Amino acid sequence: MDGSRTLLGFENFDDPNVYHRGAKHILKANALNFVLEFDSDKALLASDLKSDSIAELLQTPIEPTKTRWINLWSPEQQKKTVKALATYYGFSPRTEGVMTSDPGRPAVVTTANQQNRKRAMLPWLKDRSSSDSHAEDVEMTPTHERPPTHATSLDMNHYRMVNEVWYYCSVDWDLCVGYNSLSPVDLAPIDVDQHSQRMQNKPQGKRLWTWLILCNDNTIITINENPFHGHEGPPTPDEEEKLHSIRRNLANVFEQLSKVNEYRKVENPINALSIRSGLPKAKSDEPEISEAPSLLFHYLFDDWYTSYSLVAKQEHQYGKQLGKLRDLMFQKPAVEHIEKLHRLGQQLSVLKKIYQSYALIIDRILERQKPVDLSNSTHLLKEHIDDDKSKLTAQTRSYAVNLSSAAIVRFERLRDRIQLYALGEIQDCIDEKEALVGLNFNLITLKQSDAVERLTRITILLAKVTILFMPVSLMTAYFSTQISDLQGAYTSTTYWACFAVIMAFSLLFLVIFGVLSNTLEGKPIYRSMTQTFWDVSRKWLGLKERQKAALKRI
Numbered sequence: 001m002d003g004s005r006t007l008l009g010f011e012n013f014d015d016p017n018v019y020h021r022g023a024k025h026i027l028k029a030n031a032l033n034f035v036l037e038f039d040s041d042k043a044l045l046a047s048d049l050k051s052d053s054i055a056e057l058l059q060t061p062i063e064p065t066k067t068r069w070i071n072l073w074s075p076e077q078q079k080k081t082v083k084a085l086a087t088y089y090g091f092s093p094r095t096e097g098v099m100t101s102d103p104g105r106p107a108v109v110t111t112a113n114q115q116n117r118k119r120a121m122l123p124w125l126k127d128r129s130s131s132d133s134h135a136e137d138v139e140m141t142p143t144h145e146r147p148p149t150h151a152t153s154l155d156m157n158h159y160r161m162v163n164e165v166w167y168y169c170s171v172d173w174d175l176c177v178g179y180n181s182l183s184p185v186d187l188a189p190i191d192v193d194q195h196s197q198r199m200q201n202k203p204q205g206k207r208l209w210t211w212l213i214l215c216n217d218n219t220i221i222t223i224n225e226n227p228f229h230g231h232e233g234p235p236t237p238d239e240e241e242k243l244h245s246i247r248r249n250l251a252n253v254f255e256q257l258s259k260v261n262e263y264r265k266v267e268n269p270i271n272a273l274s275i276r277s278g279l280p281k282a283k284s285d286e287p288e289i290s291e292a293p294s295l296l297f298h299y300l301f302d303d304w305y306t307s308y309s310l311v312a313k314q315e316h317q318y319g320k321q322l323g324k325l326r327d328l329m330f331q332k333p334a335v336e337h338i339e340k341l342h343r344l345g346q347q348l349s350v351l352k353k354i355y356q357s358y359a360l361i362i363d364r365i366l367e368r369q370k371p372v373d374l375s376n377s378t379h380l381l382k383e384h385i386d387d388d389k390s391k392l393t394a395q396t397r398s399y400a401v402n403l404s405s406a407a408i409v410r411f412e413r414l415r416d417r418i419q420l421y422a423l424g425e426i427q428d429c430i431d432e433k434e435a436l437v438g439l440n441f442n443l444i445t446l447k448q449s450d451a452v453e454r455l456t457r458i459t460i461l462l463a464k465v466t467i468l469f470m471p472v473s474l475m476t477a478y479f480s481t482q483i484s485d486l487q488g489a490y491t492s493t494t495y496w497a498c499f500a501v502i503m504a505f506s507l508l509f510l511v512i513f514g515v516l517s518n519t520l521e522g523k524p525i526y527r528s529m530t531q532t533f534w535d536v537s538r539k540w541l542g543l544k545e546r547q548k549a550a551l552k553r554i
Helices: 003-007 016-025 051-058 079-089 093-099 111-121 123-127 130-140 158-164 194-200 237-246 248-255 259-267 292-301 304-312 317-331 336-367 379-384 405-479 492-517 529-553
Strands: 033-038 043-047 067-073 169-172 176-183 206-214 219-224
Touching: 016 043, 016 248, 016 259, 033 051, 051 079, 067 079, 067 292, 079 093, 079 219, 158 206, 169 336, 176 237, 176 304, 176 336, 206 237, 206 292, 219 292, 237 248, 248 292, 248 304, 292 405, 304 405, 317 336, 317 405, 336 405, 405 492
Parallel strands: 067 219
Antiparallel strands: 033 043, 033 067, 169 176, 176 206, 206 219
16 A cells, blocks of 8 residues: 555655645645545555556555545546546446536537627628628638527537526436535525526535545545636635635545544544544454445535535524514514515525435445345336346345445434424524514514504694684684673683683583593503593502501511
């Protein structure tokens, strides 16, 4: 394991200097790949290998007690390396092409469209002679022109598709899994700006496509999408900080494969991963099948820290946003809160489908570990199963690479955690969002009812003032009438006495009317003044009676 690897640039990963250098390398934006080969005794690391070196490495067989991890970033920049892997492990041409497709590739433009666009931009070409035009057509048209297609309207680039459908996933033969991972970066509050509506429909975080492949020779291959494709030059400090969050799980698994990192397992046991510690010894008399590939496959897929940050913890972003919107509704219910809740509901719906795709992947992985009755299988299925490599009977075989029992148990546990913590919490948030929509409408209705009630109170008050002064006005009009028989019959004392009597009767009438109609203050849905006075009186009398009873006992 030493001689050939040293020529290829492999170093002892259990050496502290190599460990720290490798830990820094995997967090660099310009890092391309690394290969880590380990067993229970030793681990060797090589970084940024050329395609020829990886092709040569693939020709070196792996012992049953050893595990090889090949990790690639930005596969569109390493097409030769992906081709070497595809050739050795038998990837289909479609899978190889999808893996190396360019995330930033523009839409396909046919030759005819290029000619039409050029002629539309240069109208003076129409005035040229027919011979010049013919010469130009011959020059622009290739000798072997492709037949016209609809590639322009149906440009199905893989990365463009997974960027539109975040919950897209793929489970192929021999445990080749493709899925979108979501990192808790770029978290921002809900915005209803028209220019950002498209991205606001997707969950908060950085989406990246990942290929995770478990091969039948104890090799794990991970191929990761370039998070900053299209960016030229060195990464900015903000991009470096995002990269630490994006590769957090990969870095955690990578660092725990070195014996230098044993102290962290003691300090923080919740992050301890038992991948190398439980491996069989290479010096054992009988060769044993290592569980490391299956465990490594599981821990690379199980990015629980991201799930905990996004939806599992108590103060996750969606719970905070729902709580903030709830407080805003009680302060001032408005229709714009419905728009924010709608955006939040769309994000939660997509996030729910993402975790449902994870659960679907786990179900497919576990289903393929079940034995298959070949007596009822088709001839095509029998041809895909290698009799020499299978350890099961001729009548019961597995569809794909066999996982260890420890990995199967962990995948089942991961599926339960996704159902209980991730999907359960997301569904609770969706239910709360629906309840808040109804609550907002109810609060708006109450606000409108309160406005109508205030208007009603003002109207009743004005009506009572009118009723109160209308008899006095009639009396004043009577006294001011110029009638000869009444001249000198009434004095100012008579006027004010009549004024007091009529005003008193008017007030008494309004009080009786208010008591009978329960509109004494003009606020029907609240307690009236008489009811308030009665309640206060009862409490006061009750307090007096309790004091008297206490004095009697003394």
